[in-house]
Amino acid sequence: MAVAFDEMNIPGGDLRPAYQELARWLKETPPEALEYRRQEAELLFRRIGITFAVYGDSESTERLIPFDVIPRIMSGKEWALLEKGLKQRVRALNMFLRDIYHGRDILRAEIVPDDLIFQNPVFRPEMNGQQVPHDVYVHIAGIDIVRVDAEDFIVLEDNARTPSGVSYMLENREIMMRLFPDLFARHRVAPVERYPDELLSALRSVAPQGASGEPTVALLTPGVYNSAYYEHSFLADKLGIELVEGRDLIVKNNEVFMRTTEGVKRVDVIYRRVDDDYLDPLTFRPDSALGVPGLMSAYAAGNITLANAVGTGIADDKAIYSYMPDIVKFYLGEEPILKNVPTWRCREPKDLAYVLDHLSELVVKEVHGSGGYGMLIGPAATKATIEAFREKLKREPEGFIAQPTLALSTCPTCTASGLAPRHVDLRPFVLTGSKHTTIVPGGLTRVALKEGSLVVNSSQGGGTKDTWILDE
Amino acid sequence: MLSRTAENLYWLARYVERAEYLARTIDATLRVTALPAAYIGKTNEWDSALLTAGVAASFYQTYEEANEHNVVEYLSFSPNNPSSIRNCIEAARLNSRSVRTALTSEMWDTINSAWIELQEVWNKGTSTREDLAKFLRFVQETSLRFDGSAYRTMLRNDAYWFSRMGVHLERADNTARILDVKYHVLLPEEEHVGGPLDFYQWTSILRSVSALTAYHWVYRETLKPWLIADLLILNDTLPRSLASCYGNLVRNLDQIGVAYGRQGPAQRHARGIRNRLEHSNMNDIFQHGVHEFIQEFISDNSRLGEIITKQYLI
Numbered sequence: 001m002a003v004a005f006d007e008m009n010i011p012g013g014d015l016r017p018a019y020q021e022l023a024r025w026l027k028e029t030p031p032e033a034l035e036y037r038r039q040e041a042e043l044l045f046r047r048i049g050i051t052f053a054v055y056g057d058s059e060s061t062e063r064l065i066p067f068d069v070i071p072r073i074m075s076g077k078e079w080a081l082l083e084k085g086l087k088q089r090v091r092a093l094n095m096f097l098r099d100i101y102h103g104r105d106i107l108r109a110e111i112v113p114d115d116l117i118f119q120n121p122v123f124r125p126e127m128n129g130q131q132v133p134h135d136v137y138v139h140i141a142g143i144d145i146v147r148v149d150a151e152d153f154i155v156l157e158d159n160a161r162t163p164s165g166v167s168y169m170l171e172n173r174e175i176m177m178r179l180f181p182d183l184f185a186r187h188r189v190a191p192v193e194r195y196p197d198e199l200l201s202a203l204r205s206v207a208p209q210g211a212s213g214e215p216t217v218a219l220l221t222p223g224v225y226n227s228a229y230y231e232h233s234f235l236a237d238k239l240g241i242e243l244v245e246g247r248d249l250i251v252k253n254n255e256v257f258m259r260t261t262e263g264v265k266r267v268d269v270i271y272r273r274v275d276d277d278y279l280d281p282l283t284f285r286p287d288s289a290l291g292v293p294g295l296m297s298a299y300a301a302g303n304i305t306l307a308n309a310v311g312t313g314i315a316d317d318k319a320i321y322s323y324m325p326d327i328v329k330f331y332l333g334e335e336p337i338l339k340n341v342p343t344w345r346c347r348e349p350k351d352l353a354y355v356l357d358h359l360s361e362l363v364v365k366e367v368h369g370s371g372g373y374g375m376l377i378g379p380a381a382t383k384a385t386i387e388a389f390r391e392k393l394k395r396e397p398e399g400f401i402a403q404p405t406l407a408l409s410t411c412p413t414c415t416a417s418g419l420a421p422r423h424v425d426l427r428p429f430v431l432t433g434s435k436h437t438t439i440v441p442g443g444l445t446r447v448a449l450k451e452g453s454l455v456v457n458s459s460q461g462g463g464t465k466d467t468w469i470l471d472e
Numbered sequence: 473m474l475s476r477t478a479e480n481l482y483w484l485a486r487y488v489e490r491a492e493y494l495a496r497t498i499d500a501t502l503r504v505t506a507l508p509a510a511y512i513g514k515t516n517e518w519d520s521a522l523l524t525a526g527v528a529a530s531f532y533q534t535y536e537e538a539n540e541h542n543v544v545e546y547l548s549f550s551p552n553n554p555s556s557i558r559n560c561i562e563a564a565r566l567n568s569r570s571v572r573t574a575l576t577s578e579m580w581d582t583i584n585s586a587w588i589e590l591q592e593v594w595n596k597g598t599s600t601r602e603d604l605a606k607f608l609r610f611v612q613e614t615s616l617r618f619d620g621s622a623y624r625t626m627l628r629n630d631a632y633w634f635s636r637m638g639v640h641l642e643r644a645d646n647t648a649r650i651l652d653v654k655y656h657v658l659l660p661e662e663e664h665v666g667g668p669l670d671f672y673q674w675t676s677i678l679r680s681v682s683a684l685t686a687y688h689w690v691y692r693e694t695l696k697p698w699l700i701a702d703l704l705i706l707n708d709t710l711p712r713s714l715a716s717c718y719g720n721l722v723r724n725l726d727q728i729g730v731a732y733g734r735q736g737p738a739q740r741h742a743r744g745i746r747n748r749l750e751h752s753n754m755n756d757i758f759q760h761g762v763h764e765f766i767q768e769f770i771s772d773n774s775r776l777g778e779i780i781t782k783q784y785l786i
Contacts, residue, residue, distance in 0.1 A: 048577075049569075049584050224569045233572040243573050248476050259475045261630060261784040262732050 005149050005409040006421055007072065016150075018075040018470055021186050026070075031418065037179045038069050038414060044175050050167070050230055066463035067172060069179070072411045072424060072445040076190075076472040079441055082145065082153050082428070085337030087437045088328060090141050090430045093160055093315045095331040097137040100314060101127045111330050112323050121368070122313030124276065126283060130300060132309050133206045134434040139307035140199070140271075141430040142166075145338070145443075147409040154339045154406070155324070156425060160316040161308060162273050165444040166429050167231035170195060170238070172466040173442070190441035190469040195429070196238035198440065202433035203239075203269050206305050211268035218242045218258060220249070220272040222290045232273050246274070251294030254301040269305045276310050318401060319367040341406060347398035355402040356393065359386050362402045364393065379405055408454055411465065413447055423448045425456050426467065441469035477571050478634045479785040484567040485622075485638030488583075491560035492615035493646040493680070494547050495608040497521050500680040502604075504672055505540065511672050518543040524650045524680075527553055544604065549597060557611055561590055574631045578621035586614040630731055633724040637780065640724070644717035644773050650680055651704050652766040655697075674700055681712045701762060702754045714769060718746040721776070728784075738779045745772050 008019040015023050045064050074082075099106050100117060107114050117123050142163025144156040173192050177184055200217065207215035221232035223245050236243035248258050249267065257264035272279065278288040283296040298304045314320065320327075322343035328336040344351040344362075355362060359378050366374040376389045393400055410421035428443030445465040446456035456462040501521045518538040522528040525547055528538075534552065535542045550556045565587040568580055589610070598604040619639070626632040654677045674695045678684040683703060690707065691699050708715040722742045729735040757765045 046588070047581060047585065049572075049580065224566065229569070233569075237573040242474050242477075244474065245476070248474050259786075261473050261475055261478045261634075261728075262734075 004407040004421070004423065005147055007147070007409050007411050007424075008421075018073045018078075022071070022073060022183070025183055025186060026412075026419070034069065034414065041067050041069055041175050041179055044178070045171075048171070050171055050234075065168070065458045066449060066461075067175070068413050068422075068447055068449070068463050068465045069176070070412050070414060070419070071176065071183075071466045071468045072426075072447075073187075073468045073470065076470050079190075079469040081337065083439050083441075085153060086143055086428055086430050086439055088332065088334065088337050089143060089155065089158070089324070090138060090432060090437055092324070092328040092331050093138050093141065093158060093312075094136060094432065096327050097160075097309070097312060097315050098135045099331075101130060101311065106327070106330055109330065111326050112320065116317075116319050116323075117314060120314060120317060120319065122276075122311070122317055124311030124314075126296060126300075127309070127311040131302065133208060133305055136206055136432050136434065137309040137312050138315065139202055139206065139309075139432050141432070142427045142444075143338075143430060145426045145428065146406060148407055152339050153337075154341055156341060156406075158316040158321065158324070159427075160312040162275065163427070163429070164228045164231055164273070165427055166195065167234040168464050169429070169440075169442055169444045169467070171234070172444075172464060176466045187468065188471040190471045192440045192442045195440045196235065198431050198438050199235070199271075200239045200241070202431045202436075202438070203271055203305075203307055205433035205435065206307065207268045208302050208305050210303060215268035216241075216266060217269040217271060218244045218249075218267050220244055220246070220270050220274055220292075222274050222278070226273075228273065235271075241271075244270075246288075246290045246292050249292045249295070251292060251298050254294075254298045254303050256292070256295065256298050256304045267304065269307060271307050276313065279306075279310065317367075318365060322401060341403045344402040346393060346400040346402060351402075352393070352397045355400075356390060359390060361404065363405055364389065364400055364402045367399055367401060377405070406454075408448075408456075411445075411447065413449065413463075413465075415449070415451070420451070422451070423454050423456065424465070441471075442467040473574075473630050473634075475785050477574050478630065479781070480567045480571040481574055481631055481635045482638040482780070482785065484564050484571070484583075485635045486642040487560040487564040487567065488615050488618050489639050489642040490555060490646070491557045491564070492612050493642075494525060494555075494557050494560070495611040495615075496680045496682065497524055497650070498544060498547055499605075499608050499612075500676045501543075502540070502601075503679065504676045507672055515673075517676075520653050521547065523653045524646075525555065526649060527555060548604075548607070549594065558590075558594060561587060561611075561614075576621065576625035578625045579618060582614060582617045582621055586610070586617075628727075630728055633728050634784070637721060637724045640717040640720045641773065641777055641780075643712055644714050644721075645770065647681055647704055647712050647714060647717070648766050648770050648773065650677055651701065652763060652770070655701070655762050655766070670697070671695055677704075683710055683712060686710055698754050698758065701757070705757065705765075706749065706752060706754065715746075715749045718742065718749055722746045725780075736783045738776065738783045741772075741776050741779050745769070745776065 008016060010016060042064065045067060096106065106112050107117065138160045140163060142159040142165060144159065145153050146156050147153060169192055203217045204215050218241055219232055219236040221229060221243055223229065233243055242258060244258055250257050250259065250264065256267045258267050274290050277284045278290045280291045280293060280295040281288045282293050299306060299310065322340065322345055325336045325340050328334065344355050346352045346355055355364065359376070362378045364376040376385065378386065408423040408425060411424050412419045413422040424445050424447045426443050426445050428439055431438050445467045447463050447465055448454055448456045449463050450461050453461065498521065501517050505517050516538055518540060519528070521543055522531050522538055527546070530553065531538065531546050535546065546553050546556065548557045551558065553559065565583055568575060568583045572580060593607055598607050622632070622635055654673065674697065675684060677700065678687055681704065687695070687700065687703055690703060690709070693699060703710055703713065705714050707713050708719050710716055725739045725742050729739050
């Protein structure tokens with residue numbers, strides 16, 4: 001594996017310009033002061049209740065995601081490029097979804113194979129021919145970005161269903177501004193606080209035709225036991241919209257209403273944080289208690305907008321991911337600005353042969369797996385595991401893709417033995433309304449706190465950082 | 473406002489109020505039972521604590537004897553008693569999480585930090601009297617903080633009124649119950665009241681509704697049962713009296729009625745109860761029978777809860 005790209009230090013001893021002021025500040029600040037403020041940050045998180053909940057019936061535990069107080073910094077120039085790339089990517093995702101559920105030009109052009117769509121469990125036949133306002137399917141996208149050098153941004157994963165984490169972007173900034181006013185005074189950091197406003201106007205702009213001039217927007221949550229519940233209530237609060245559960249909504253004459261103390265009130269747009277499968281027990285899983293019976297028929301009648309639309313999973317599926325550069329070119333006639341991780345599709349004999357020859361260097365993923373399940377990490381695996389995996393691959397090659405192990409970039413991070421580089425990724429949030437696509441400058445930086453670890457997931461010891469885009 | 477949000481706010485306030493009341497009851501009972509037997513007679517104070525909490529029947533399904541250990545355990549910590557202090561706090565926290573958007577950060581902070589703090593008490597229990605006293609004080613303080621932050625930080629809109637209605641409805645129920653149980657126990661038939669024995673019993677009632685000092689200020693008299701009844705039922709300057717609770721309930725319901733541009737059965741029913749309290753005097757009540765009067769009140773009060781639920785919360 002190559003040496004990781006260090007976002008702060010240039011090999012040879014110089015600093016990258018975006019980090020110069022931070023480095024000076026770190027030099028002036030005694031380690032105890034840093035440690036003290038770190039503890040204060042943790043206390044704030046707990047008091048505010050910014051937790052991930054792991055609830056059992058008898059024992060309720062709520063965990064904090066570790067917060068690292070050293071910001072991750074990017075120059076305005078770097079951000080400009082990333083922003084352009086993100087807008088391009090999300091435009092393509094939306095056009096792809098529109099096409100898949102309507103004309104299917106891309107299948108006829110044989111860019112993406114049919115069976116990857118039609119045999120995919122996240123493809124929703126209910127959406128065939130369904131009009132969605134302004135052809136926006138992915139109103140909120142979270143695109144996971146990694147860097148391996150100073151030039152490129154690489155997409156690790158597109159999240160086009162119900163991406164989470166934006167509350168951390170906002171709260172991390174809030175807490176940093178409270179704890180480090182001096183550090184902010186020395187930088188010109190682009191603000192992120194207009195995100196809720198942008199989100200609300202994006203959601204209102206896609207209201208169905210029959211909605212009133214002031215469309216009513218609600219946020220649909222699975223409820224207090226959901227692990228991202230804090231974020232749901234946080235966003236509803238910032239947006240000034242009702243936080244509803246399935247049982248608060250009813251469908252009458254194909255219109256959606258919420259039960260209020262003054263009788264029922266029509267809802268026009270639902271920012272839903274409930275997965276497709278649970279939205280409507282009459283259409284999807286009949287055992288879902290989280291959904292709203294009849295919601296899909298109101299949707300089909302065009303009386304409610306769901307954000308994101310139903311069926312967007314087909315755009316962020318692992319099997320589709322490797323086609324994204326072609327998808328961008330097909331719809332936009334442009335070269336993709338953001339790179340993909342090179343991906344071998346084991347369904348193609350040539351790729352399979354290469355993968356079988358290089359198993360010990362590659363990461364092999366199940367196409368329909370998630371959460372790191374059923375994954376082979378070649379460099380870390382034993383011979384026996386690799387051989388067992390080889391058999392699985394030969395038996396069902398179309399179920400797998402393979403990628404090289406990436407050396408994610410690093411940022412300075414507080415550790416038990418002082419500041420040290422740790423691997424990071426970035427999830428910016430891309431909002432698409434009827435007219436514009438906007439991205440608040442920043443995003444959620446996740447950091448792998450264990451030395452050498454590349455796993456940034458909060459479930460496996462990952463933490464978060466505030467992300468600064470310098471306004472130059 | 474979502475019906476579920478209103479319901480959560482209303483119950484959140486009721487749970488906090490109930491937790492405080494239970495803490496006060498236990499506190500007052502501990503004081504009385506600490507007296508030499510000659511001062512408190514033969515009544516089992518722990519039994520009457522169970523009665524005022526309305527959980528005597530379920531208690532005896534688990535326990536044989538109503539003694540300090542069992543009753544404190546059941547009223548404070550038992551996960552099996554749906555209205556133990558522990559379950560009230562847990563329910564309050566859960567309700568708060570569900571309606572975080574309708575709470576001010578001060579209210580959330582009160583409930584959340586109390587909940588965090590009490591996890592340790594649930595795990596370890598209170599091994600000494602001192603621990604127990606500290607715990608009971610903490611519960612009462614939490615309720616005061618919650619009430620205070622609601623009063624000082626909430627917008628005066630329906631969210632606030634529903635929350636206040638929860639407080640007053642629960643409070644009226646608690647006051648009525650304690651009065652009923654004590655009158656039952658203390659005034660068996662006609663009798664002669666007075667003497668050292670009753671003095672401590674009456675003191676204990678006043679203590680559970682935090683009205684001991686108030687009594688002296690209002691009446692400038694030694695403790696007299698009918699004056700105590702007057703204070704707790706009819707005196708609208710005492711925040712825990714039935715009259716005061718109903719003055720507030722009527723006001724809150726009117727505010728909601730005005731805001732929504734519509735009155736309903738809840739407003740009418742509440743006004744009916746308030747009028748009856750306003751037009752009563754202690755003589756009539758004694759004639760009629762205190763027990764009967766209070767029983768009627770308790771059922772009217774819980775009827776109001778049902779009507780509010782039907783009109784607004786579902």
